[in-house]
Amino acid sequence: MTETGNESVNPVIRISGLSKSYGAKQVLNNIDLAIYPGQVIGYIGPNGAGKSTTVKILCGLISDFEGEVLVNGVNIQQDPVAVKKMIGYVPELAELYEVLTPLEFLELMAGLYQLDPAISRPRMEKMLLAFGLGANMQQRMDTFSKGMRQKVLLIAGILHDPSIIILDEPLSGLDANSVIIVKELISRLAKEGKTIFYCSHMMDVVEKVSDRIVLINQGSILADGSFESLQEQMGAGSLERIFSQLTATDNLSDTASELIGAFRKEGGAHE
């Protein structure tokens, strides 16, 4: 399956022969991937496939790997600081310095990115308001719900207006209205030419927001293309179905029966 997107321009991210082992365990196996400006990449795969490891390498958090990663032509192993400035990373779970208010935390982040307060302050206030956190700007974050924290993380990740945004399960804990806002935000950022690398297990959302889906399993790319092209190749309707066709080793219905069976005594009586 092939890449999609504007291949007449240089890729924003070029990954060549990327392999990574933890001790004796190889978790990424010779990955090649070229990602183009404005693409929304849905990066999917089963638990343990190697998604977070790829993301950590792209964000410069893991530097001991084989192969080459170029971000806008900059080699990440040679100049990780330059690459970090181009990338916004929104992790699923992160330390938020919970004794701070969202404004204090975002100002700290803006300082790390060396942003001009005249630009960053109104930007963070507008985003907090848009996410319905206007009344909580001066409230310590240890009183925040999971979804409220996730919104602050999201704002922190895009505050410096990066050209590449890496989102790791960004919708985790968000309510239905906030999910709509984030999906809309992703599509508008992509229209502005930003490149989005979106990791998620929520197949229905990946199907809708991504214009290119890359599926990895056991550290290798199994599929790469638009949702429509994957549908055509696999003869399957939903991304959930395509995912399980490509990655499930067992019959999932039998597995569910086994799990239910674990709650029953021999002979079928319920505990």
Ligand SMILES: Nc1ncnc2c1ncn2[C@@H]1O[C@H](COP(=O)(O)OP(=O)(O)OP(=O)(O)O)[C@@H](O)[C@H]1O
């Ligand atoms: N620091 C580490 N030390 C040793 N093994 C690790 C380490 N981090 C990850 N692994 C292993 O590498 C493999 C890939 O992990 P990774 O976190 O990249 O998967 P993932 O696709 O993000 O999974 P999930 O969907 O469950 O988050 C797994 O087998 C995991 O156990």
